[in-house]
Amino acid sequence: MTAAQFIEKLSTFRNEKEIDKVEKFFKGNDGVTKHFGVKFGDVFTTAKEFSSMSLEEINILLDNDFYEVRMGAVSIMDFQARNKKMSEERKKELFDLYLNRHDRLNNWDFVDRAARNIIGEYLMDKPRTILYKLAESENPWERRTAIVSTHAFIRKNDTEDTFKIAEILVHDPHELVNKAVGSWIREAGKKNPKRLLSFLNQYAETMPAATFSYAIEKLDPEMKKHYKELRKMLR
Numbered sequence: 132m133t134a135a136q137f138i139e140k141l142s143t144f145r146n147e148k149e150i151d152k153v154e155k156f157f158k159g160n161d162g163v164t165k166h167f168g169v170k171f172g173d174v175f176t177t178a179k180e181f182s183s184m185s186l187e188e189i190n191i192l193l194d195n196d197f198y199e200v201r202m203g204a205v206s207i208m209d210f211q212a213r214n215k216k217m218s219e220e221r222k223k224e225l226f227d228l229y230l231n232r233h234d235r236l237n238n239w240d241f242v243d244r245a246a247r248n249i250i251g252e253y254l255m256d257k258p259r260t261i262l263y264k265l266a267e268s269e270n271p272w273e274r275r276t277a278i279v280s281t282h283a284f285i286r287k288n289d290t291e292d293t294f295k296i297a298e299i300l301v302h303d304p305h306e307l308v309n310k311a312v313g314s315w316i317r318e319a320g321k322k323n324p325k326r327l328l329s330f331l332n333q334y335a336e337t338m339p340a341a342t343f344s345y346a347i348e349k350l351d352p353e354m355k356k357h358y359k360e361l362r363k364m365l366r
Contacts, residue, residue, distance in 0.1 A: 132184045134191035137177065137207075138200055144173040153198065164237075169199045178206035182214075186224055193228075193235040201235055205245045212248040226253045230261070234275055239307045242275045250276060251283025259292055266296050271305040278311050282318065290319040294326055299333050306341055313338075313345025321349065328354075335362050 150168035184207050192204035211217060226317050227251045229236070236242060254262070266277035278300060281293040297316045300308055320327025327346070335343060335358050343362065347355050 132181045132188065134188045134195075134266045136186075137181050137184070137188075137192060137203060138195070140166065141169055141174065141177050141199060142181070144169045144177070145198050146170075163247075164198050164201075165196050167197050167199045170233060171199075171202070172197050174202050175206050181209055182207055182210035186228055190228065190232070193232045194361070198238070202241065202244070205236065205241050209245040209248050212245070212252065222249075222253050223351040225249050233270065236276075237272050239272070239275060239311070242272055242279050242311075243361070246276045246279040247282040251280035254280070255283060255287070262292060262296060263299070266299040271308050272302075274300060274303060274308050275311045278308070278315050281315060285315070285319050285322060288322050290326060293319040293325075294330055297330065301338050301342065303339075306339070309339040309341040310345055313342040313348075317347050317348055320346075331358055 144167075145167045148168070149170055150166050153166045153168060153170075176259050181203075189207055190203050192200055192207075195201060195204075208229065212222060212225050226249055229245065236245075250262075261279055262277045265273045268274055268277075278293070281296060284290070284292055293315055297312050300312045301321050303309055303312065316327055316330055331346065338346070343358075350358070
């Protein structure tokens with residue numbers, strides 16, 4: 132399975148009427164990325180068909196300027212990482228490829244598609260220092276990877292790193308990092324409600340509006356009201 136074959140197959144789904152819809156998802160603003168006009172469902176289906184692709188061919192896809200082609204590459208990587216029969220060596224190779232090519236993973240949905248399984252799951256039984264390094268990156272997509280990757284830990288009732296990384300990112304200047312922080316402390320709060328409330332007690336006044344909105348989304352009405360009033364009173 133080659134990159135060229137993948138692109139050829141993906142091209143059969145091209146529809147100019149879809150280009151405007153697809154463009155709305157891309158927030159990378161790199162001045163280079165182009166759009167095929169392929170629905171994401173078709174991208175994911177095609178990626179699954181090519182899920183045994185070699186890393187060398189995936190790397191070729193990552194070099195492509197078309198958004199949907201790179202999404203295909205990330206999806207292939209994600210399908211491989213999800214494979215329970217995948218060797219530890221291969222998981223490490225996927226982990227390294229993701230981090231080494233983060234320059235090509237320059238949108239929120241690239242991160243959300245694969246960070247949990249490629250980065251988070253790999254780090255489940257390993258030191259997580261790299262996530263704190265990513266959280267301090269100048270690249271907003273690397274910062275998003277730092278928090279989104281912790282979803283893997285949350286699923287195992289481990290919320291410590293989620294809240295620690297959220298503290299680093301709680302006043303991040305990028306809206307799509309703000310939304311990720313709010314989303315994942317909300318999810319962590321389902322496992323550890325007291326820690327979420329403690330976090331809100333400390334940061335509700337100063338966190339960006341998007342972070343606050345996502346973070347309190349699943350609280351009961353009385354708690355939502357409490358934090359909204361607290362935020363108004365202290366601002």
